[in-house]
Amino acid sequence: MASAATMGVGVLGLSGLEALVAGSPTRTPGSSQVVTGKRDSLVVHKSEIPVLETPSQLLESRITPLDVLFVRNNQPLADAATLKGVPLKGWKIAWTGKIDKPRSLDAEVLAGMEQVEHEMVLQCCGNGRSLFAGTVQAKGTQWTRGGMGNVRVSGVRLSAVARKLGVRIGAGARFLTAEGRDAPLPGKQDFEHSLPLDEAMEHSLLATRINGQPIPAVHGGPVRLMTPGYYGTMHIKWVTRLRFEGEETDNYNQIPRYRVPRSQLPPGQKIEYTFANSKACWRMKTKCVVLSPEPGAAVAAGRKLSVRGVAFNDGSTRIDSVQLSTDRGQTWKRVSLEIPASRFAWYRWSASVTLGAGKQELWARAVDALGRSQPLDGSIHWNPSGYEWNGVEKIAVTVV
Amino acid sequence: MASAATMGVGVLGLSGLEALVAGSPTRTPGSSQVVTGKRDSLVVHKSEIPVLETPSQLLESRITPLDVLFVRNNQPLADAATLKGVPLKGWKIAWTGKIDKPRSLDAEVLAGMEQVEHEMVLQCCGNGRSLFAGTVQAKGTQWTRGGMGNVRVSGVRLSAVARKLGVRIGAGARFLTAEGRDAPLPGKQDFEHSLPLDEAMEHSLLATRINGQPIPAVHGGPVRLMTPGYYGTMHIKWVTRLRFEGEETDNYNQIPRYRVPRSQLPPGQKIEYTFANSKACWRMKTKCVVLSPEPGAAVAAGRKLSVRGVAFNDGSTRIDSVQLSTDRGQTWKRVSLEIPASRFAWYRWSASVTLGAGKQELWARAVDALGRSQPLDGSIHWNPSGYEWNGVEKIAVTVV
Numbered sequence: 001m002a003s004a005a006t007m008g009v010g011v012l013g014l015s016g017l018e019a020l021v022a023g024s025p026t027r028t029p030g031s032s033q034v035v036t037g038k039r040d041s042l043v044v045h046k047s048e049i050p051v052l053e054t055p056s057q058l059l060e061s062r063i064t065p066l067d068v069l070f071v072r073n074n075q076p077l078a079d080a081a082t083l084k085g086v087p088l089k090g091w092k093i094a095w096t097g098k099i100d101k102p103r104s105l106d107a108e109v110l111a112g113m114e115q116v117e118h119e120m121v122l123q124c125c126g127n128g129r130s131l132f133a134g135t136v137q138a139k140g141t142q143w144t145r146g147g148m149g150n151v152r153v154s155g156v157r158l159s160a161v162a163r164k165l166g167v168r169i170g171a172g173a174r175f176l177t178a179e180g181r182d183a184p185l186p187g188k189q190d191f192e193h194s195l196p197l198d199e200a201m202e203h204s205l206l207a208t209r210i211n212g213q214p215i216p217a218v219h220g221g222p223v224r225l226m227t228p229g230y231y232g233t234m235h236i237k238w239v240t241r242l243r244f245e246g247e248e249t250d251n252y253n254q255i256p257r258y259r260v261p262r263s264q265l266p267p268g269q270k271i272e273y274t275f276a277n278s279k280a281c282w283r284m285k286t287k288c289v290v291l292s293p294e295p296g297a298a299v300a301a302g303r304k305l306s307v308r309g310v311a312f313n314d315g316s317t318r319i320d321s322v323q324l325s326t327d328r329g330q331t332w333k334r335v336s337l338e339i340p341a342s343r344f345a346w347y348r349w350s351a352s353v354t355l356g357a358g359k360q361e362l363w364a365r366a367v368d369a370l371g372r373s374q375p376l377d378g379s380i381h382w383n384p385s386g387y388e389w390n391g392v393e394k395i396a397v398t399v400v
Numbered sequence: 401m402a403s404a405a406t407m408g409v410g411v412l413g414l415s416g417l418e419a420l421v422a423g424s425p426t427r428t429p430g431s432s433q434v435v436t437g438k439r440d441s442l443v444v445h446k447s448e449i450p451v452l453e454t455p456s457q458l459l460e461s462r463i464t465p466l467d468v469l470f471v472r473n474n475q476p477l478a479d480a481a482t483l484k485g486v487p488l489k490g491w492k493i494a495w496t497g498k499i500d501k502p503r504s505l506d507a508e509v510l511a512g513m514e515q516v517e518h519e520m521v522l523q524c525c526g527n528g529r530s531l532f533a534g535t536v537q538a539k540g541t542q543w544t545r546g547g548m549g550n551v552r553v554s555g556v557r558l559s560a561v562a563r564k565l566g567v568r569i570g571a572g573a574r575f576l577t578a579e580g581r582d583a584p585l586p587g588k589q590d591f592e593h594s595l596p597l598d599e600a601m602e603h604s605l606l607a608t609r610i611n612g613q614p615i616p617a618v619h620g621g622p623v624r625l626m627t628p629g630y631y632g633t634m635h636i637k638w639v640t641r642l643r644f645e646g647e648e649t650d651n652y653n654q655i656p657r658y659r660v661p662r663s664q665l666p667p668g669q670k671i672e673y674t675f676a677n678s679k680a681c682w683r684m685k686t687k688c689v690v691l692s693p694e695p696g697a698a699v700a701a702g703r704k705l706s707v708r709g710v711a712f713n714d715g716s717t718r719i720d721s722v723q724l725s726t727d728r729g730q731t732w733k734r735v736s737l738e739i740p741a742s743r744f745a746w747y748r749w750s751a752s753v754t755l756g757a758g759k760q761e762l763w764a765r766a767v768d769a770l771g772r773s774q775p776l777d778g779s780i781h782w783n784p785s786g787y788e789w790n791g792v793e794k795i796a797v798t799v800v
Binding site for chain 1: 598663664676685686716717720721723729730731732733734767769770771772773774775776777780781790792
């Protein structure tokens with residue numbers, strides 16, 4: 001955590017500065033300019049504080065390479081617009097709140113502890129937001145399908161670190177609130193998030209490596225608090241403070257940001273969020289995504305069409321099936337799933353279909369072993385900020 | 401509420417007494433003897449305190465007639481083993497707890513107030529329990545599919561009664577706990593249940609009529625607290641007291657009875673329920689039931705087979721589709737749904753299939769508009785008492 005007073009335009013990376021100066025959308029820098037080390041083929045949603053989306057065709061591999069992995073950063077941090085790592089040496093993480101006494105963790109200690117690796121989906125809770133525009137456009141970055149990736153994350157269990165430090169957590173602690181070194185834009189509250197403490201102690205990692213290398217600065221290195229199965233916003237980057245508290249934080253980034261209503265909201269309707277009528281974007285909804293063909297594609301008639309995609313949920317149970325329909329939901333056929341090694345990873349799937357000439361739609365739906373599936377009309381989960389889209393995939397193609 | 405001291409064997413109906421005296425299962429009375437007015441075709445699970453199940457073929461009508469509606473009573477009550485009504489005159493309902501001052505409602509007042517009618521599914525949360533035996537048999541009455549019915553319930557909104565009485569509910573009240581006039585068996589705690597107060601004030605009725613007539617004694621008349629979308633156990637019969645409280649009751653019938661774990665439990669595993677690791681059997685899970693053919697039926701080869709059933713959820717959204725598979729889940733076909741007038745009612749559905757000779761299976765699965773469906777293996781929701789079964793229906797038939 002850095003105070004806003006110490007941060008200024010100087011904290012922006014060079015490419016971000018150029019974008020601010022340039023101003024015009026026609027001069028938007030490419031993704032490789034926005035974040036050093038990224039390929040140039042990503043969609044640049046924002047360049048000052050980088051927000052980059054991965055095109056579908058770059059998501060077909062089991063593991064998403066870091067040079068194409070999406071980026072969604074919220075606040076400025078000096079020298080963070082790069083895939084380069086950040087030294088663990090000298091990095092401290094404060095432990096405060098309802099514990100026996102405050103502690104300071106020297107992050108270098110993590111390197112010598114038992115490492116746990118999860119292959120896991122990393123997904124922005126705004127992924128798919130643009131699809132809400134089928135009813136009423138939701139405010140925020142208009143992500144299509146590429147605000148996600150599947151990565152290998154390793155680090156030390158939070159519970160193991162607590163044991164090593166001898167931390168005794170008070171009976172009144174029910175949430176873990178985490179802060180990072182990044183600082184807010186002027187007039188905004190500093191970014192932080194709360195997690196249910198029980199789940200954090202069971203699953204969260206103080207992660208230091210991703211895809212076998214130190215976590216790059218742009219992705220939250222040297223230490224990121226990562227909880228598999230949770231939306232990306234809950235994986236706190238550049239973590240510097242862990243607060244054990246009785247209540248969920250009322251920080252602007254926890255409420256009203258990054259929340260969804262508990263009940264259905266008619267598209268376009270306003271809501272005043274309370275802790276009672278809404279919940280934080282924690283566990284990921286069951287979902288599948290079609291990666292190929294892309295929406296609007298022209299495909300050849302009379303030939304087998306390969307349909308490919310991925311499916312995942314919050315990891316609490318397995319994906320049981322992905323089903324494909326070529327007749328707008330009248331009949332569904334199970335596709336072939338590639339079973340991943342980890343329950344938090346995505347399942348790649350593929351099918352081969354033959355379509356008649358003309359305008360056609362491919363619909364895809366995942367069902368997990370708990371019977372959790374996807375709404376036929378994803379807008380039933382409409383919310384003002386367009387979080388947690390998980391509608392049945394409907395890909396329109398033209399068969400010529 | 402009656403104290404246990406005033407209750408004895410004298411509270412059992414005559415048929416119940418006979419059963420106790422007779423003892424032998426070979427002399428189990430028929431359902432018309434167990435409850436006066438019921439048809440003789442129901443399955444008698446228990447006769448002292450009546451527990452009766454409706455055979456599938458009697459559930460095919462839109463509205464389930466009262467003479468075949470299932471019964472699941474928990475505690476003895478004098479003269480309650482009958483379809484006859486109970487006078488409203490003289491019936492009092494106490495309002496206590498976190499309200500401005502205690503009240504006593506004269507139930508006769510309800511008759512003069514605005515009546516609200518819901519067509520709704522009434523379902524025991526143990527319905528389908530016997531199907532858990534595919535892994536480990538759950539303890540309790542081995543219901544198959546007939547612990548449910550679809551009825552028209554009318555009464556007065558709880559919120560309207562509160563307004564009429566001028567009740568001001570305290571800010572600290574979060575649950576409504578209801579008790580009935582029935583009394584516990586010796587050594588047991590009196591039956592009561594808590595509901596989330598917000599939902600009770602929004603949806604609950606002080607119901608006095610069912611299918612157009614006064615609620616019969618056996619079904620909880622003269623006044624039953626009914627909350628559409630909730631499991632039947634939460635519809636408190638013979639209601640005599642409403643307590644507005646800060647916490648969910650820790651009564652034995654709320655915890656550990658009538659609870660399910662929040663996380664998956666391997667079949668057969670014990671669990672010590674806490675409010676944190678479990679939840680009450682409140683909202684009904686999304687589900688479909690095949691009513692015809694019955695499991696194990698022999699059906700004729702080379703002819704269209706009519707498959708019929710019902711589907712429902714907790715009424716918070718519509719059932720979007722019911723899908724049928726004749727190839728063990730490889731392909732699914734949407735069936736024809738009859739849209740009900742009320743979101744709490746069941747959807748009757750039907751399909752026509754042609755099966756090859758030999759042993760075949762019909763699988764049926766509902767999906768609602770929120771994307772909530774049913775697990776392919778219902779035992780994933782295994783719990784020691786076998787509540788809330790909602791597995792995909794799998795009906796084995798022999799085609800001859």
